[in-house]
Amino acid sequence: MRKSKSLPKRRRASSRATASVTLGDVAQLAGVSPMTVSRALNRPELVTPDTLERVHRVIERTGYVPNLLAGGLASSRSRLVAAIVPSITNGIFVETVQALTDRLWQAGYQLMLGLSGYPATREDALLSAVLSRRPDGVCLTGINHSPETRKRLLAARIPIVETWDLTPTPIDMLVGFSHEKVGEAVARHLLDKGHRRFGLISADDERASARRRGFVAELARAGLTDVETVVVPAPSTLALGRQAMGTMLDRRARPQVVFCGSDTLAHGVLEEARSRHIDVPGAIALMGFGGLEFTHHTSPPLSTVDVDRSAIGRLAAEVILARISGQSLSDKVIDVGFRIVDRGTT
Amino acid sequence: MRKSKSLPKRRRASSRATASVTLGDVAQLAGVSPMTVSRALNRPELVTPDTLERVHRVIERTGYVPNLLAGGLASSRSRLVAAIVPSITNGIFVETVQALTDRLWQAGYQLMLGLSGYPATREDALLSAVLSRRPDGVCLTGINHSPETRKRLLAARIPIVETWDLTPTPIDMLVGFSHEKVGEAVARHLLDKGHRRFGLISADDERASARRRGFVAELARAGLTDVETVVVPAPSTLALGRQAMGTMLDRRARPQVVFCGSDTLAHGVLEEARSRHIDVPGAIALMGFGGLEFTHHTSPPLSTVDVDRSAIGRLAAEVILARISGQSLSDKVIDVGFRIVDRGTT
DNA sequence: CTGAAAGCGCTAACAC
DNA sequence: GTGTTAGCGCTTTCAG
Numbered sequence: 254m255r256k257s258k259s260l261p262k263r264r265r266a267s268s269r270a271t272a273s274v275t276l277g278d279v280a281q282l283a284g285v286s287p288m289t290v291s292r293a294l295n296r297p298e299l300v301t302p303d304t305l306e307r308v309h310r311v312i313e314r315t316g317y318v319p320n321l322l323a324g325g326l327a328s329s330r331s332r333l334v335a336a337i338v339p340s341i342t343n344g345i346f347v348e349t350v351q352a353l354t355d356r357l358w359q360a361g362y363q364l365m366l367g368l369s370g371y372p373a374t375r376e377d378a379l380l381s382a383v384l385s386r387r388p389d390g391v392c393l394t395g396i397n398h399s400p401e402t403r404k405r406l407l408a409a410r411i412p413i414v415e416t417w418d419l420t421p422t423p424i425d426m427l428v429g430f431s432h433e434k435v436g437e438a439v440a441r442h443l444l445d446k447g448h449r450r451f452g453l454i455s456a457d458d459e460r461a462s463a464r465r466r467g468f469v470a471e472l473a474r475a476g477l478t479d480v481e482t483v484v485v486p487a488p489s490t491l492a493l494g495r496q497a498m499g500t501m502l503d504r505r506a507r508p509q510v511v512f513c514g515s516d517t518l519a520h521g522v523l524e525e526a527r528s529r530h531i532d533v534p535g536a537i538a539l540m541g542f543g544g545l546e547f548t549h550h551t552s553p554p555l556s557t558v559d560v561d562r563s564a565i566g567r568l569a570a571e572v573i574l575a576r577i578s579g580q581s582l583s584d585k586v587i588d589v590g591f592r593i594v595d596r597g598t599t
Numbered sequence: 600m601r602k603s604k605s606l607p608k609r610r611r612a613s614s615r616a617t618a619s620v621t622l623g624d625v626a627q628l629a630g631v632s633p634m635t636v637s638r639a640l641n642r643p644e645l646v647t648p649d650t651l652e653r654v655h656r657v658i659e660r661t662g663y664v665p666n667l668l669a670g671g672l673a674s675s676r677s678r679l680v681a682a683i684v685p686s687i688t689n690g691i692f693v694e695t696v697q698a699l700t701d702r703l704w705q706a707g708y709q710l711m712l713g714l715s716g717y718p719a720t721r722e723d724a725l726l727s728a729v730l731s732r733r734p735d736g737v738c739l740t741g742i743n744h745s746p747e748t749r750k751r752l753l754a755a756r757i758p759i760v761e762t763w764d765l766t767p768t769p770i771d772m773l774v775g776f777s778h779e780k781v782g783e784a785v786a787r788h789l790l791d792k793g794h795r796r797f798g799l800i801s802a803d804d805e806r807a808s809a810r811r812r813g814f815v816a817e818l819a820r821a822g823l824t825d826v827e828t829v830v831v832p833a834p835s836t837l838a839l840g841r842q843a844m845g846t847m848l849d850r851r852a853r854p855q856v857v858f859c860g861s862d863t864l865a866h867g868v869l870e871e872a873r874s875r876h877i878d879v880p881g882a883i884a885l886m887g888f889g890g891l892e893f894t895h896h897t898s899p900p901l902s903t904v905d906v907d908r909s910a911i912g913r914l915a916a917e918v919i920l921a922r923i924s925g926q927s928l929s930d931k932v933i934d935v936g937f938r939i940v941d942r943g944t945t
Numbered sequence: 946c947t948g949a950a951a952g953c954g955c956t957a958a959c960a961c
Numbered sequence: 962g963t964g965t966t967a968g969c970g971c972t973t974t975c976a977g
Contacts, residue, residue: 341693354714363732387667
């Protein structure tokens with residue numbers, strides 16, 4: 254004797270051999286109906302402990318893996334949430350994605366990640382691919398989406414959350430903060446510290462531009478219209494930061510303080526300054542953005558604008574989950590704000 | 600008149616309102632059978648150009664989005680490939696993921712990304728979640744997987760590719776290189792350069808340990824058994840690198856050269872050295888690993904072990920796609936190798 | 946080149 | 962508590 258029980262003969266009609274065990278197989282072996290197995294898996298509280306155990310034993314023995322394609326089709330709930338971010342190379346969105354992943358996982362959902370690139374040329378095509386999987390919700394980065402994208406998202410009639418930016422008119426829900434305000438706040442902060450000669454190194458992506466705008470505008474209000482500016486292509490890298498700082502230092506005017514579009518750029522800028530034996534923050538002070546790598550006491554002499562990147566992801570997941578479960582939210586727009594962290598280096 | 604044509608009355612049986620247009624709707628509006636619409640979408644060469652155009656016009660007009668849950672269920676092909684990586688925070692895997700995504704996208708497949716964490720405690724649970732979506736292939740990081748994981752992967756009867764490491768006995772296919780050899784090669788390289796006092800700073804993940812082993816073993820063969828070692832918890836960060844270097848420098852013996860487990864650590868180590876006014880590479884030379892941020896001429900004074908991270912992703916996609924389309928591969932194991940890049944700084 | 950019939954594996958809705 | 966029936970939206974297969 255090899256085994257007391259064996260899998261029942263299969264009644265496959267198709268020629269494509271799908272070797273896997275189905276819910277029906279489990280039901281048969283456990284001596285119950287398929288529906289009971291389904292319940293044992295999804296609403297165990299509706300099933301007798303005894304039946305439950307029998308079912309689970311069979312599942313264990315057979316190595317049954319539920320087919321969520323079938324389940325999703327039948328129930329119109331894919332247990333999938335899609336997130337579209339420009340890139341994960343510069344680190345700024347990584348924690349947001351991680352937080353999203355974690356929170357959704359807890360709730361029994363999985364994240365489907367899409368990378369749209371800078372600029373978001375592929376967002377539309379990506380969206381098609383994404384929507385064809387029938388996600389139960391979508392998380393977008395930024396607030397600038399093509400009319401086409403907005404239309405299709407609305408047509409999908411699922412919760413949508415935009416992140417990492419602020420607008421009074423989101424597609425649906427929003428978790429973010431104002432980049433223009435960041436720029437203004439940094440300018441004000443540095444002005445208050447007595448600086449008068451400013452530099453600006455940042456990438457050419459949308460949100461960085463908004464910060465740049467706010468920064469320049471606030472300085473202009475203080476009568477300062479002369480800002481040494483170097484713009485690099487997104488996404489930011491250490492190397493681009495070095496290069497940009499090189500360009501800036503090779504010019505005539507040398508700023509007292511440089512506001513960098515991201516901490517990654519700021520690190521590169523620091524590298525370049527150091528390799529030229531320029532004292533930081535003594536000769537030139539640096540302000541970054543994003544709050545990356547600044548959690549440790551051995552941090553480099555950089556100040557930054559700290560953003561709770563995890564919170565954005567967590568809250569985005571939260572609002573989507575709330576809406577999926579039918580709750581109506583008190584606020585469709587959550588401003589998570591930001592915080593200037595001056596390590597005494599500006 | 601509002602419109603010349605309108606969507607047909609729906610015959611939904613279910614109470615859950617699924618608002619979206621179906622393939623059947625498109626067929627009806629185009630005056631063809633559902634099957635023809637399906638062909639127009641998936642095998643257009645089998646359909647008359649005329650019919651094709653009519654169908655596409657209706658699709659355009661209605662904003663039809665195919666339902667891949669249904670398609671996947673019917674065809675047993677989800678057009679989904681899953682990848683499981685430990686983390687995307689340290690950057691080392693990011694380009695691999697990007698390359699995978701890109702190559703698969705070209706072929707009409709989408710990547711479903713799973714983050715298993717260090718150590719891969721969640722790999723098993725993740726795998727369940729992943730397999731329940733019926734991916735057409737799976738890409739894993741590393742070669743150490745629980746027997747349970749191996750069993751279920753094998754049972755899924757889909758192409759599996761392990762990456763970023765080397766073994767003669769992969770589960771199925773493999774794209775990677777030997778970390779032990781990396782350690783040995785680095786040791787040999789540094790010995791040849793005349794160094795005799797070595798330091799080692801690395802994370803406690805599996806592959807880093809293998810490099811460490813190779814490094815120490817090769818030094819031992821040269822009669823050097825005294826290696827200043829600091830191990831930090833994975834994943835690597837700049838801050839951990841700084842901290843580790845601090846620890847090392849506070850000890851008595853000061854190495855001539857430090858082999859860092861990752862470029863990220865190396866950067867942190869460099870930061871710490873500089874903040875202590877230790878000349879790099881004059882007083883202490885540094886060797887990193889991974890080839891991150893080393894593509895630009897303004898690179899910091901670090902040498903590294905370059906790995907073609909994109910190639911790993913691209914090749915992994917390639918072998919999976921090949922196997923999906925039924926090709927048998929000449930080699931199930933691809934060694935992509937590595938390259939020591941000495942920028943004259945060791 | 947196009948269509949009709951029969952499911953893919955699962956769950957909603959309603960019986961019992 | 963558990964079973965039955967009838968699909969979800971698509972593709973396979975086979976017939977024309």
